[in-house]
């Protein structure tokens with residue numbers, strides 16, 4: 001089966017070209033000015049085509065919390081949002097902290113319509129499992145309490161985890177960034193560390209100090225970029241997540257980090273909870289986001305706040321590089337045909353009713369955004385086409401080490 005995507009507007013090294021993309025056997029076979037023959041032709045109508053987004057931080061809640069989300073609903077939301085690969089977090093029930101739980105999650109994820117990978121959770125005493133875990137994106141370390149009880153607070157244990165794992169994702173909150181940087185430098189640990197959802201200027205500065213610059217990467221979320229603590233006043237629990245929304249000053253510092261490239265990736269921290277759960281006095285922290293990341297960023301592009309090459313770097317290329325995901329993140333011959341066609345002029349409001357996430361709400365409900373995904377292609381298969389979804393199963397990603 002071959003597919004020709006005609007009239008694709010592409011950014012190649014900051015220049016714009018209109019090309020045709022030939023897809024064969026799920027891979028990008030050719031990017032060309034010519035019109036090779038193919039079994040099927042789709043006209044992109046001069047719309048921009050980007051590599052599908054790689055969302056390195058989602059909570060798809062399976063197993064155990066599937067009333068909030070599962071791999072099918074989560075991946076449908078992803079596909080609608082132009083996300084073609086997700087990396088799932090371990091705070092499920094049971095948590096992904098043993099080989100058996102990882103294998104179980106692998107089976108469950110087979111229903112996903114976007115490609116997927118897994119972060120493996122660290123605990124006080126699972127170093128043996130960490131060593132044995134195969135084909136994982138990274139080891140996730142929580143040093144604070146959060147949904148699911150995965151807190152590790154003993155610095156000796158943290159040191160051993162950082163020493164064992166080639167790449168550890170740290171839930172960056174409160175003192176975690178400082179503590180981890182101190183442990184790395186004091187013990188001369190050279191393994192890499194990725195700080196998830198960095199939300200303040202202070203943390204960003206601390207994470208990007210010179211002495212550890214080459215082993216540390218930084219992730220920010222759309223909600224810390226597009227909201228600040230003033231939004232809690234209007235949205236209440238629906239704008240409460242970990243880490244919490246910060247000041248306008250911090251928000252500006254994150255945007256500056258995007259500009260000066262101290263921020264490496266944008267990931268949604270898609271953490272759905274039901275409306276009813278959020279309405280309780282003791283509500284859980286977290287908000288959905290996998291399907292609004294790209295429209296928010298395209299809207300920001302239309303307001304001259306971010307460029308398309310920056311979006312591509314932050315959401316596709318850098319996640320692929322940091323997590324060493326094979327054949328993804330780039331529109332290049334030989335790479336997997338994971339791509340998204342975006343209509344930069346499409347104006348549409350985010351509407352709770354339109355959302356595909358099982359929780360069916362978004363803090364951006366009612367917000368009109370300009371720039372949306374109109375078609376998403378995963379492994380050469382169209383899975384999202386103008387509001388229509390196709391249930392075609394995707395694959396687990398592989399990593400090059």
Ligand code: NCD
Nearest residue numbers: 059146147241242271285286
């Ligand atoms: C996450 C969740 O709900 O799973 N919540 C959040 O606010 N980010 C947990 C987490 O990653 O801290």
Ligand code: ZN
Nearest residue numbers: 057089269271
């Ligand atoms: Zn998270």
